[in-house]
Amino acid sequence: MNDTQTIEIRVPAGKELTDDDLDILRTACEAFVGLSCGSEKEPPAQIRAMKGEGWQVRSGLTWIARAERSHSYEEAIGETRSEALCRLSQMLGLHTVDGCP
Amino acid sequence: MSYNDKVRGHYQTELNGIKEAGLFKEERFIKSPQMADIEVEYPAGADGKRVINFCANNYLGLSNHPEVVEAARAGLDDRGYGLSSVRFICGTQDIHRTLENKLTDFLGTEETLLFPSCMDANAGVFEAVLGDQDMMIADRLVHASIVDGMRLCKAQQDTYKHSNMAHLEEKLQLHQDKRHRLIITDGVFSMDGDLAKLDEICDLADKYDAMVFVDDSHASGFIGKTGRGTHEHCGVLGRIDILTTTLGKALGGASGGCVSGRAEIVEMCRQRARPYLFSNTVAPVIVSGAIKVLDLISDNTERRDKLEANTTFWRNGLQAAGFDLKDGDSPIVPVMLYNAQLAQDMSRDLYDQGIYVVGFFFPVVGKGQARIRTQISAGHEQVHLEAGLTAFRKVGEKYGILGLGKKEIKAKFGL
Numbered sequence: 001m002n003d004t005q006t007i008e009i010r011v012p013a014g015k016e017l018t019d020d021d022l023d024i025l026r027t028a029c030e031a032f033v034g035l036s037c038g039s040e041k042e043p044p045a046q047i048r049a050m051k052g053e054g055w056q057v058r059s060g061l062t063w064i065a066r067a068e069r070s071h072s073y074e075e076a077i078g079e080t081r082s083e084a085l086c087r088l089s090q091m092l093g094l095h096t097v098d099g100c101p
Numbered sequence: 102m103s104y105n106d107k108v109r110g111h112y113q114t115e116l117n118g119i120k121e122a123g124l125f126k127e128e129r130f131i132k133s134p135q136m137a138d139i140e141v142e143y144p145a146g147a148d149g150k151r152v153i154n155f156c157a158n159n160y161l162g163l164s165n166h167p168e169v170v171e172a173a174r175a176g177l178d179d180r181g182y183g184l185s186s187v188r189f190i191c192g193t194q195d196i197h198r199t200l201e202n203k204l205t206d207f208l209g210t211e212e213t214l215l216f217p218s219c220m221d222a223n224a225g226v227f228e229a230v231l232g233d234q235d236m237m238i239a240d241r242l243v244h245a246s247i248v249d250g251m252r253l254c255k256a257q258q259d260t261y262k263h264s265n266m267a268h269l270e271e272k273l274q275l276h277q278d279k280r281h282r283l284i285i286t287d288g289v290f291s292m293d294g295d296l297a298k299l300d301e302i303c304d305l306a307d308k309y310d311a312m313v314f315v316d317d318s319h320a321s322g323f324i325g326k327t328g329r330g331t332h333e334h335c336g337v338l339g340r341i342d343i344l345t346t347t348l349g350k351a352l353g354g355a356s357g358g359c360v361s362g363r364a365e366i367v368e369m370c371r372q373r374a375r376p377y378l379f380s381n382t383v384a385p386v387i388v389s390g391a392i393k394v395l396d397l398i399s400d401n402t403e404r405r406d407k408l409e410a411n412t413t414f415w416r417n418g419l420q421a422a423g424f425d426l427k428d429g430d431s432p433i434v435p436v437m438l439y440n441a442q443l444a445q446d447m448s449r450d451l452y453d454q455g456i457y458v459v460g461f462f463f464p465v466v467g468k469g470q471a472r473i474r475t476q477i478s479a480g481h482e483q484v485h486l487e488a489g490l491t492a493f494r495k496v497g498e499k500y501g502i503l504g505l506g507k508k509e510i511k512a513k514f515g516l
Contacts, residue, residue, distance in 0.1 A: 093260025094248045096241045098464045100291040100474060 024081075031061050067092055123441070124464075134165040135354060137480045141457065152457040153485045155475045157354075160323050160432055161394075161404045162480025164354035168397065169390045173355075176389020184382045188215075189371075192382030200388050203395040204359055208321070208346070209329055209338040212367035215388075217380045219318050219347035219358030220246040225374030226314075226343060226360050227254035231283060236276040239285035240264065242292060244316055247285060256283075263290075266301045273309035281312065283343075288317035288331030289324060292466050292474075294433025296324070299335035312342040318358075322351035322398055323479075324431065328405040334430075342366065348387065353394040357383045408432055408479040411486060415477050418490040423503030425510065432477040436493070437470075439507060440514035444471040447496050454492035469516045 007029060011017060017025075043051075050057050065084035066075045074091045078084030119125050129143040135157055140149040163169055176196065186192035197215060204213040216222040223246040227237060235256040239247065242263045251258050259276065261269040269284065276282055284306055286297040299315065306313045317330040325333025332341045343366055348357035360370045370377060398404065412432045419426055419436060427435040438444045444460030451458050451473070462471035475489075497503045502510055 087257065090257070090259040093241050094239065094243075094251065094258070097292070097467050099242065099245045099248075100461055100465055101245075 069095070123445075135159055136162070136165045137478060137482065137485045139457070143452075150455075152452065152455045153481075153488055155456060155458045155477070155489055157476060157478065158319070158350035159354050159478050159480060160351035160408055160476070161398065162408075162478045163351070163394055163397070163404070164480075166394075166397070169353055169393050172393030173386045173390035177386045180385035180389070182386065183384055186382060187378065187380065188382045189378065194385060194388070196385060196388045196392065197382065200392050200395070201359070203392060203399075204361055207329060207395055207399060208317075208344055208361045209332070210341070210344060210361040211364040213359050213361040214367050214370050214374075214377065215383050216358045216360065216374075216377055217383060218349065218356055219316065219345055220249075221376035221380060222345040222358040222360045222374075223247045223250040223316060224253060225250065225376040226345060226366075226370055227251055227256065227283075228375070229370045229373040230343075230366050231256035231281065233257070234280040236279040236282050237285055238269065238272045238276065238282060238311075240287065240290075240297070242290050243285060243287050244291060244318070247287075247316060251285070264295065264298055266298060266305065269302070270305055270309070273305060273311055277309065282309065283312045283314055285314045286316075287319070288315045289319035289431045289433065291319050291433065292461070293427045293435055294319075294429040294431040294474075295427070296320075296331055296334060296430055299331055299337050299341070303335075303337045303340040306340075313340065314343040314345075315341050316345045318345070318347040318350055319431065319433065321346040322394075323405045323408050327402055328398055348383075348391045348394075352398075353387075353390050355387045355390060357387050357391065404479040408477065411479065411481050412477045414483075415475070415481075415486055415489070418486070419475075419493060422490065422494045422497060423505070424493065424497060425502075425506055427472070434475045434477065435472040436475060437472045437507065437510075438502070438514075439469055439471055439510050440516060441471040443500065443502075443510075443514050444473055447500060448473055450496045450499065451492055454495060456489050456492040469511070 009025065047057050063078050063081045063084040064075060065088040066073060067088055072095060074088060076084050076087035076091055078087055129141050130145065131139050131141055132149050133140045137153055139152060139154050141152055142149050180194055180196060184192040201213040201215055205211065216225065223244070227250045231237065231254055233255045237251055237254065237256050237258045239251060239258065239260050240263055241260045257279070259272050261272050273282060284302055286302060288299070289296055297315065303313055315331060320330045322328050324331050327333065329338065332338050332344070341362065343360065343362040345358060345360050348355060360367055412434065416426060416434050419434065425437040427437060438447060441462035444462050448458050448460040458473045458475055460471065460473050466472065505513065
């Protein structure tokens, strides 16, 4: 039996959704589900364990930007999408060439 | 998981992909010491062939210098083969301190710390001195070891277009909100052999409250009037905060590297740089050889001056023959061919003529920037340089590229 519940979201008529748009919608919905369905309200065991070892642990929603080319990839996170993309763009500057020994 | 057929197949496919892309690297076996004339077994199993080496980083010709070899031998006798320890447990001999002090004096800095290699120095230095509130701003053509070191560091990172001071200034303005800013550059860039504009970089650093990092691996020992490096050439001795360099090129060519610079930064590396903390000490035989190298090049500038004269002769000879060269003041003299296949074909033909050079092409250098990188040494005598020029002329004639510039070569061979 499949007990997964599905939420349907209406998109304004005529609006063409890009892959980025879909990522945003899916991530936002998953975040709301996580916050409203209770499973994230108690600190999970991993957080308790880390705190027990003296770590101050914070977690939250953030943006991640990722660029891939052949075998190379870079990822950057940011509090806003533009911040993540800006940091990603800055990191990619080091991928101009492999360089000579 | 065992190393089963599926795993083996994965790696075989990866390796085939590297071969199909023309990027598979093969080693050539040298059956003689490193010097101008060497004997090479290539391909594997072939008879040894005598060739003139124009692709070593042996800029001062000290890799097989008799006094260096003798000093290394004496070090082996006096202090043994290995120390079986990292530096901070029981791997520091008095000769390590001697070498570090000599490097400090030679480079004109405050303190120096040895690393197993400059790759290790660059891998460890950023993480040791910067945190996530700081910003690293690097030239886009810095050495791969710096790129890796930056990746290992939690500080934020940005880049500026190669040697573009206006772009660097923009980035320094943009990142004024960060705790510390570190400008990161090579002294001499290994692809083109061009020098960083360290005078302008230091001025910008002063203006925007930034520190300056220079990897001078392709400069230490011969760039500048007394060979101190790019900072001497640019008149900024004492203004570089962090300088890394290698003992594996001009300074004897064995292995080893260092972080040299502000005393506190070097001490931070001693306390926190993981390649220093978790790698074995530099072997006594190498330390002893390197001390002799520094003595030799501190006594006089004879070898550095010979390298400069050789480079001028070589560059002028190639230009007179009609080759398209990258401008520069260093003994790295790239012969521009633009087309990757042409670079490979010409380097193969030159090898047949007894000249050992290597073609570089994308992704090692930029697309459409294929070249043969020649490297000159004080170990080259006139006869080597003239033989090299004769071979280059002959091969250049074969491909009909003498006198052609970028546009014509591209039109003739494509990209």
